[in-house]
Amino acid sequence: MYFSGTVTLLLLFNLILTGLLLFLYYKEGNSFAYESVEFISYKVRFGWLVRAIHYWSAVLLILSIAFHMFSMFFLRAYRKPREITWFTGALLLLLAVWFSYSGSVLPWNSKSLFMAQSSTEILKAAPLIGNTLADYLIGGNVITGQNLSFIYKVHILILPALFSFILYIHFSSIKRNGLFNPEIEYNSGDECKKKLPIYPNFSIRAFLLLIIVTDLLFILAVFSPVEIGIKADDMITAPQGTMPGWYFLFVLQLSKIIHLFAAEVNGKQIGITICICIGMVWFLAPLWDRISNKSKISTFQKYFGISVIILIFCLTIIACVADY
Amino acid sequence: MNFKSTLRLVIVIAFTASIQQLLYSQKTQSDDHCFNCHEVLDGRLKKPADLFKKDIHHQKGVTCAGCHGGISSEEDQDKAMDTLEGFIRVPKGRSINKVCAKCHKKQSDAFLKSFHGSDTKGKQPIIVNCIVCHGIHNIVPVKNKNSAVNGANIVKTCSKCHSNAQFMKKYNPGLNIDQFEKYKTSGHGKKVFSGDNKAANCASCHGNHDIKKVNDPNSKVYFSNVPETCNKCHGDSTYMKQYNIPTDQYTKYKGSIHGVALLEKGNMNAPNCTNCHGNHGASVPETKSISLICGSCHIQNSLLYEESPHKSAFSKEKKNDCVVCHGNHGISKPGDEMLGSGEKSVCIKCHVNNDKGFIAAVLMKNMIDSLLKEMESANHSIYLAESMGMDLSEAKFEWAEINEALMIARTGTHFGHTDKFVSSLKNGFKLTENAKVISEQAVNDFYKRRNWLAYSLIFSIIIFAALFLKLRKIEKMRNI
Numbered sequence: 001m002y003f004s005g006t007v008t009l010l011l012l013f014n015l016i017l018t019g020l021l022l023f024l025y026y027k028e029g030n031s032f033a034y035e036s037v038e039f040i041s042y043k044v045r046f047g048w049l050v051r052a053i054h055y056w057s058a059v060l061l062i063l064s065i066a067f068h069m070f071s072m073f074f075l076r077a078y079r080k081p082r083e084i085t086w087f088t089g090a091l092l093l094l095l096a097v098w099f100s101y102s103g104s105v106l107p108w109n110s111k112s113l114f115m116a117q118s119s120t121e122i123l124k125a126a127p128l129i130g131n132t133l134a135d136y137l138i139g140g141n142v143i144t145g146q147n148l149s150f151i152y153k154v155h156i157l158i159l160p161a162l163f164s165f166i167l168y169i170h171f172s173s174i175k176r177n178g179l180f181n182p183e184i185e186y187n188s189g190d191e192c193k194k195k196l197p198i199y200p201n202f203s204i205r206a207f208l209l210l211i212i213v214t215d216l217l218f219i220l221a222v223f224s225p226v227e228i229g230i231k232a233d234d235m236i237t238a239p240q241g242t243m244p245g246w247y248f249l250f251v252l253q254l255s256k257i258i259h260l261f262a263a264e265v266n267g268k269q270i271g272i273t274i275c276i277c278i279g280m281v282w283f284l285a286p287l288w289d290r291i292s293n294k295s296k297i298s299t300f301q302k303y304f305g306i307s308v309i310i311l312i313f314c315l316t317i318i319a320c321v322a323d324y
Numbered sequence: 325m326n327f328k329s330t331l332r333l334v335i336v337i338a339f340t341a342s343i344q345q346l347l348y349s350q351k352t353q354s355d356d357h358c359f360n361c362h363e364v365l366d367g368r369l370k371k372p373a374d375l376f377k378k379d380i381h382h383q384k385g386v387t388c389a390g391c392h393g394g395i396s397s398e399e400d401q402d403k404a405m406d407t408l409e410g411f412i413r414v415p416k417g418r419s420i421n422k423v424c425a426k427c428h429k430k431q432s433d434a435f436l437k438s439f440h441g442s443d444t445k446g447k448q449p450i451i452v453n454c455i456v457c458h459g460i461h462n463i464v465p466v467k468n469k470n471s472a473v474n475g476a477n478i479v480k481t482c483s484k485c486h487s488n489a490q491f492m493k494k495y496n497p498g499l500n501i502d503q504f505e506k507y508k509t510s511g512h513g514k515k516v517f518s519g520d521n522k523a524a525n526c527a528s529c530h531g532n533h534d535i536k537k538v539n540d541p542n543s544k545v546y547f548s549n550v551p552e553t554c555n556k557c558h559g560d561s562t563y564m565k566q567y568n569i570p571t572d573q574y575t576k577y578k579g580s581i582h583g584v585a586l587l588e589k590g591n592m593n594a595p596n597c598t599n600c601h602g603n604h605g606a607s608v609p610e611t612k613s614i615s616l617i618c619g620s621c622h623i624q625n626s627l628l629y630e631e632s633p634h635k636s637a638f639s640k641e642k643k644n645d646c647v648v649c650h651g652n653h654g655i656s657k658p659g660d661e662m663l664g665s666g667e668k669s670v671c672i673k674c675h676v677n678n679d680k681g682f683i684a685a686v687l688m689k690n691m692i693d694s695l696l697k698e699m700e701s702a703n704h705s706i707y708l709a710e711s712m713g714m715d716l717s718e719a720k721f722e723w724a725e726i727n728e729a730l731m732i733a734r735t736g737t738h739f740g741h742t743d744k745f746v747s748s749l750k751n752g753f754k755l756t757e758n759a760k761v762i763s764e765q766a767v768n769d770f771y772k773r774r775n776w777l778a779y780s781l782i783f784s785i786i787i788f789a790a791l792f793l794k795l796r797k798i799e800k801m802r803n804i
Contacts, residue, residue: 038717041715042715043715200795200798201795201799204795204798205795208788208791208792208795211784211787211788211791212788214784215781215784218777218780218781219781222773222777223774225713227711227713228710228713
């Protein structure tokens with residue numbers, strides 16, 4: 001449990017490092033983006049490796065933040081006085097998804113463009129804020145070669161600045177309130193003495209995690225390299241059935257299931273509305289979880305948390321299998 | 325009823341009708357005092373009345389007041405030409421249209437929307453009014469041979485402006501002015517000038533009052549509309565009966581590779597009827613060889629054919645060059661199956677078993693088939709390496725050259741001999757082999773990466789194990 005945050009941090013450092021290396025060669029714009037990615041992958045020494053590690057780090061980052069958040073949810077680490085840590089953590093997850101979404105457009109190949117277009121369509125379906133939100137995310141109504149530059153600048157300037165700021169608040173809050181330790185929080189007496197020293201115990205464990213994560217990234221980079229694809233043409237719209245980014249697959253699958261049972265309703269809109277509602281309940285946990293017993297998780301909370309995880313997991317798997 | 329009685333009856337009916345027409349004409353003439361006075365005047369004032377005698381409007385009872393306003397039946401000149409009674413004197417410029425539109429509204433509306441008659445960008449239209457084409461005071465029905473817009477006359481009427489370089493310069497300096505000269509040489513022109521009014525004149529293709537610019541998609545002669553326009557006459561078996569020519573050209577063309585490209589895919593580089601037959605000079609191709617017409621687009625094929633043994637053989641048998649293998653209006657997409665000795669082979673139409681041509685055809689087909697097989701295998705290797713994320717830009721470059729070699733070889737079949745064909749196909753085989761080697765090398769590189777990954781994993785597992793043991797030892801010592 002303690003180490004999910006550490007893994008997240010390791011992946012974040014990885015992303016910054018590989019991102020800086022990619023920044024040296026990447027050129028934004030309709031005429032250069034695809035060619036520069038091709039150059040990075042084929043001509044720059046180990047460019048393919050840096051790109052693949054950047055890609056897989058981003059995927060694992062979202063997963064590790066989500067895992068970190070799920071574990072904190074069940075441990076009820078969001079309770080007073082750690083509400084700020086929880087809220088900033090939730091915001092960091094949303095920003096990581098935004099990072100991944102904007103980064104997926106940058107290679108400017110048709111697959112990534114179609115995927116981003118499909119993700120945008122899901123976002124646009126959100127009631128009231130959908131269209132405005134999509135406009136702010138992509139800098140226009142649709143993704144074209146013209147706003148690729150906007151998306152790139154958001155990816156390398158705005159998002160890192162926002163992420164760093166929120167991460168700073170997140171860490172400040174941890175520093176002020178201390179690391180969450182359920183044994184200290186919920187138990188008393190001798191068990192409290194079993195506090196892990198930072199050096200050498202915690203440091204060596206973190207280093208072992210670093211080795212595992214790095215090995216995993218290398219295995220993924222070699223066995224599943226990021227493809228170059230065909231250069232994107234923004235005049236062509238995404239064909240029917242194009243899948244959005246993997247982090248939106250569960251929303252798409254939910255929409256499809258709704259559409260299956262009620263063909264006359266707007267499945268996408270209802271699907272994203274349900275997801276937003278569930279997300280709001282989840283993220284606002286510190287506000288509603290005030291009355292339950294301090295040491296024991298409530299039945300509602302337990303089943304709600306498990307249901308959400310199963311729902312996201314199963315819907316994503318079904319969508320992947322259906323696509324395959 | 326015998327012949328004499330019938331003849332008598334016909335004479336009586338004809339006489340009665342003539343008397344009636346005369347009385348009616350006299351009545352209207354006597355009522356049209358403008359006409360009566362102008363007829364007896366001299367010079368400039370008499371001329372309109374003289375011309376008007378033969379005018380269809382005069383014959384149908386339209387008086388001068390019909391166009392000029394006033395009261396024709398009034399004997400007093402001042403009253404007849406009173407502006408309060410609507411007398412407009414001689415209408416000029418655009419106001420003439422308004423006068424004609426009183427009766428001919430449909431034509432006037434169409435004209436005002438046409439390229440000739442519309443006020444574009446606030447400028448005055450090219451043709452200001454109806455009289456430019458139809459004349460004035462001497463207008464006769466279109467079917468009348470003396471009408472300015474009848475059959476052969478309309479061609480001359482149009483050519484007044486369209487063959488006038490000085491005039492056309494003002495509107496479209498780039499437009500040719502030889503349409504009339506070309507038309508005279510065309511199949512249509514020859515028939516029209518020999519008195520056949522059924523043959524196409526300018527209006528048949530371009531329309532009359534509603535003429536649009538050629539590059540206007542609504543124009544009847546817009547590039548992709550031409551086949552349908554030609555088909556209006558050429559597809560009508562009743563209309564074309566007297567000419568004894570087929571009427572299925574459009575049906576065949578629609579299904580041909582050219583027709584599909586132009587009409588379905590909207591490819592404006594594909595030919596329409598005029599590319600082979602000409603437009604104003606349209607006729608059955610008269611070049612010494614059909615290949616010169618096809619060769620205006622298919623240059624390389626035509627050049628090779630001109631040097632091939634087929635050229636002289638077809639000339640001897642008076643066969644139509646390219647048409648022998650490809651057909652004319654219904655040309656289908658050429659494929660490798662046209663070679664060899666299979667069911668769809670065109671070679672076996674003339675070549676018999678094991679003659680020189682037959683052997684060459686089989687050799688060509690077999691060689692192309694084996695290159696295609698090799699290409700498929702190379703393509704698979706490229707795809708495999710590419711899916712592994714390897715750099716295949718060099719192989720892809722080779723791939724483009726392989727396709728070019730295949731294209732040259734396919735073109736080389738028009739030469740008839742196997743020399744040029746074999747040399748370019750050999751190049752294709754060589755390039756395919758290169759592409760395969762490059763992609764296989766890329767696959768090997770990928771496996772090298774995997775090996776290096778395995779070494780680094782072993783190294784990291786050793787470090788991991790050492791650290792893990794050290795950690796356990798420390799924790800045991802400290803009793804954590």
